[in-house]
Every structure is written in C-alpha cells, then in structure tokens.
Amino acid sequence: MTETIAQALILIGLGFDLFGCIGLVRLPDVYNRLQAATKCVTLGTCFILIGVLVHAGISPLGVKAFLCAIFVILTSPVGAHALARGAHISGVRLWEKSVVDKYEEHRLSKEAPHAKA
Numbered sequence: 416m417t418e419t420i421a422q423a424l425i426l427i428g429l430g431f432d433l434f435g436c437i438g439l440v441r442l443p444d445v446y447n448r449l450q451a452a453t454k455c456v457t458l459g460t461c462f463i464l465i466g467v468l469v470h471a472g473i474s475p476l477g478v479k480a481f482l483c484a485i486f487v488i489l490t491s492p493v494g495a496h497a498l499a500r501g502a503h504i505s506g507v508r509l510w511e512k513s514v515v516d517k518y519e520e521h522r523l524s525k526e527a528p529h530a531k532a
Contacts, residue, residue: 417469424466431459444510445502453495460487 438451464484471477503518 417472421466421470424462424469428459428462428464428466431455431462433459435459444513445507446499446509446513449495449499453491457487457491460484 432455435451435455438455439448442448442451461484464480464487467480468477468484471480500518509516
C-alpha cells in the first residue's frame with residue numbers, strides 16, 4: 416500500500432514538473448515563465464520528494480528527502496521573486512497583453528506621493 420501511495424505522489428510530481436517545463440517553453444515573457452517555474456516545479460519537486468519519503472520511510476534517505484522538500488519550499492519563491500524584481504529593475508518589458516504592473520505602480524507612487532488624488 417505504501418509503495419502505491421509513493422508511486423502516485425511521484426507521478427503527480429512528475430505531472431506538475433512536466434507542466435512547469437511546458438510553461439517555460441510556451442509562456443510569452445520572463446515573468447510568466449518565472450511563475451510557471453516557481454509554482455509548478457516547486458510543487459512537483461516537493462511531491463516527488465514526499466513520495467520518496469513515503470517510500471523510504473523514516474530512514475536517512477527519507478529524512479534527506481523531507482529536508483530537501485523544506486529547502487525547495489523556502490528558497491524557490493524567494494529566488495523567483497529576486498529574479499523578477501531584478502528583471503524589472505533592469506528594464507525587461509512585460510508582455511504587451513499584460514494588464515497590471517504592480518512594481519511600476521509602486522515605483523511611481525514612491526516618486527510622486529503628492530500626485531495621488
């Protein structure tokens with residue numbers, strides 16, 4: 416039974432990783448690609464690592480898989496945010512059909528606080 420649950424978790428993780436990789440290829444700009452990489456690949460990798468934990472049990476391998484999952488959950492969103500912010504500051508444009516640019520709105524509100532009406 417444990418083996419079946421572990422295999423299901425690993426397959427779900429592979430599915431999320433696959434969709435994240437497709438998003439990296441198909442999405443139009445760096446910001447959308449970062450979103451695909453961060454959300455899908457983080458969730459997929461964590462599912463795979465939790466599947467390894469279920470399969471290995473409480474063993475050195477299982478503990479390492481759990482610690483790696485925690486590390487991925489903590490570092491991947493922070494890294495993606497830093498990359499997106501750096502791309503925006505360096506002038507990488509959003510896709511022409513993008514609707515909202517919160518970084519630009521925040522920057523403009525800091526430059527001209529008296530311009531708010």
